[in-house]
Amino acid sequence: MTPFSYRCTDCGRTYSRDEVRYLCPECGKGYHPGIPLLGVLEVVFDYEAIRRAFDRAQPDWNLFCPVEKEFHPPLPVGNTPLGRVDRLGAELGLSSLWVKNDGLNPSGSLKDRASFLVVAEARRLGIDLVVAASTGNAASALAAVCATTDTKALIFVPEKAPKAKLVQMVLYGAKVVPVKGTYDDAFALSLEYTAQRGGLNRNTAYHPLTIEGKKTAGLEIWAQLGYQVPEAILISVGDGVILGGVHKAFVDLQRAGLIDRLPRLIGVQAETSDAIHRYVETGVYSDAANPTTRADSISVTCPSNAHGARRAVLDSQGLTLTVTDDEILEAQALLAGRSGIFTEPAGATALAGLVKLQAGPNRLTGSGPVVILATGHGLKDVEAPLSRISIPAAVAPVLASLSL
Amino acid sequence: MTPFSYRCTDCGRTYSRDEVRYLCPECGKGYHPGIPLLGVLEVVFDYEAIRRAFDRAQPDWNLFCPVEKEFHPPLPVGNTPLGRVDRLGAELGLSSLWVKNDGLNPSGSLKDRASFLVVAEARRLGIDLVVAASTGNAASALAAVCATTDTKALIFVPEKAPKAKLVQMVLYGAKVVPVKGTYDDAFALSLEYTAQRGGLNRNTAYHPLTIEGKKTAGLEIWAQLGYQVPEAILISVGDGVILGGVHKAFVDLQRAGLIDRLPRLIGVQAETSDAIHRYVETGVYSDAANPTTRADSISVTCPSNAHGARRAVLDSQGLTLTVTDDEILEAQALLAGRSGIFTEPAGATALAGLVKLQAGPNRLTGSGPVVILATGHGLKDVEAPLSRISIPAAVAPVLASLSL
Secondary structure: OOOEEEEEOOOOOEEOOOOOOOOOOOHHHHOOOOOOOOOOEEEEEOHHHHHHHOOOOOOOHHHHOOOOHHHOOOOOOOOOOEEEOHHHHHHOOOOOEEEEEHHHOOOOEOHHHHHHHHHHHHHHHOOOEEEEEOOOHHHHHHHHHHOOOOOEEEEEEEOOOOHHHHHHHHHOOOEEEEEOOOHHHHHHHHHHHHHHHOOEEOOEOOEOHHHHHHHHHHHHHHHHOOOOOOOEEEEEOOOOHHHHHHHHHHHHHHHOOOOOOOOEEEEEEEOOOOHHHHHHHHOOOOOOOOOOOOOHHHOOOOOOOHHHHHHHHHHOOOEEEEEOHHHHHHHHHHHHHHHOOOEOHHHHHHHHHHHHHHOOOOOOOOOOOEEEEEOEEHHHOOOOHHHOOOOOOOEOOOHHHOOO | OOOEEEEEOOOOOEEOOOOOOOOOOOHHHHOOOOOOOOOOEEEEEOHHHHHHHOOOOOOOHHHHOOOOHHHOOOOOOOOOOEEEOHHHHHHOOOOOEEEEEHHHOOOOEOHHHHHHHHHHHHHHHOOOEEEEEOOOHHHHHHHHHHOOOOOEEEEEEEOOOOHHHHHHHHHOOOEEEEEOOOHHHHHHHHHHHHHHHOOEEOOEOOEOHHHHHHHHHHHHHHHHOOOOOOOEEEEEOOOOHHHHHHHHHHHHHHHOOOOOOOOEEEEEEEOOOOHHHHHHHHOOOOOOOOOOOOOHHHOOOOOOOHHHHHHHHHHOOOEEEEEOHHHHHHHHHHHHHHHOOOEOHHHHHHHHHHHHHHOOOOOOOOOOOEEEEEOEEHHHOOOOHHHOOOOOOOEOOOHHHOOO
């Protein structure tokens, strides 16, 4: 761990580590559920210390971690494969296309990274209950990490979350409360819970270490590319916290003098869950009216990290775009059929965006690495692909009757 | 790659690499579907060459690989986490208990390792079709690996395979033939197919490189333990090929002079799918009469590698035991709730065996590392745990009405 302080991304005020917990005490006053978060705190390290200590030959990633190693839960999280997908790249006119398969985290999504770090923080603080609202993945992740420690997990999740995600979190031993309502309703309820009844709230972006946890995916991409900054990273966007986390990875590396530029961050949203996209395009925020997308993990009316995500896109000279559910499911099949990677609809949204981008005037043309971040496991929701494909009918085990 | 020849595990005859393809031409004459394989071929390397070249500081695992790297499919397979599970270890009276989570392979099971190598071999031979019979996981694995190459996959699978596995293999683009019958029927049909119509047959143990592929899990365990031979490895057993593969890993290491003893291999079968267990106990082989276990991946009447698995257990001074489906599902929940690892019923069978073992006279008492090999992802079959747990009812998002 490297010494750090918190800085409010809205007003710039700084705080020592234990002076604050969630939002900036000043800007956070203006926050209430139903609007994007105000007063999100950013971890600002002693970057000179990182620069001096970091050694590419034997990288110590704990230098970028804001919780001491002694509190880390005993679950191997992250270090997921980054694989080159030349067959897919050729079809998309890209000479160096890669997929970071974060579905291969223990609970099956990138969210394990955030849960890992918040549970570590809870242990440091001696808090034995971590509370979260989630579309499903963050909850499964929290439940999985808590299963390895004495920390308990309390989870608020929309009742319509895919069954596989619900099964996971219950089996891991979490206290699960399916909520009659949306993810946004669950988000508000969980904030109310921790405010009135206690526990550490792990809501995404609300607890600043969720961004730090997700950041590790970006650090790994850099290292796995041989310490090269990719040309672009495509990221599915719901709340905008994974985008913010990946951005923070490269910001930290730049501040530490380890890289000299940021990758372009390309955020892809589902057409009906497009609040951040419109915010980036117009500079004016408004909720997604009716987020009905099949990509449940990025289905959100009011993205908690809308402000941070917009800044990350602009800062990295990136862009955002939207795709339809048909395009998402087509991209899911394309990824599976070309690369052997089965990612859930939300994970495939990034590829759907790349397909759309490459067919239009803003297509990527450089020769540098382009990375698709596949955020969740396809087995989380096997009903989704069944809207496009079908299982062949069974036949008798007689060769003569087979026309193959 | 290190030069190698094939040796028949029954008669000991040796053959050069391209002189044989599946079984020993002599012993294989006596084989027909419906009995355990006769004439299984073992890869015998130039172990002196491995001994000279292997460097623990920079391990080159290709030394243990019987197919040249240029033919390897472009899919990252293996290198799954081995995590220490102290909470679980304490409950079972073991001071150093570990789980190798092979569900975190790309298609969600250890079978990716075998499919990877057989597809590499097909590419070397210039064969563009690989054919397999499978309870589901080997087929998903083959489909995933083929998706990354120009090789096609043709799959025979029992129609009752879990839906998630069927969805995977279809989405990956394989030609899938659900068979009205058992895994054993699918096995026979696939052999008939390749004999009469062509393609490379990937059936487990029938193609000798399936064992070599699965071997890599054992090599990784050794390396991940800091080049230490564990006291014991617990392995769920259906066909007996994963057990055979892990055994081969340590045999190779021993022959190369890199280790001086084998770990005890403990094979765990479902009570109704117990042909190998009875064979080990009595020395007399007979089929499992009615393998109805919920652990579909290890549900088999006539295990293809019965002879090899028995030899591996005896050679390693291991043992076998059986567990009930209730014990399997209990172990699945225990593993999830203590370690955050969600493995399918077949994967949890190994832990069920350890729980049973630790409660009896043969319990493990040493201080050396004990490893549970979790072979497949829990999300492959979310219906299974639902026979023990239930999803709580949904509530209105009103804090006052919650009694938590």
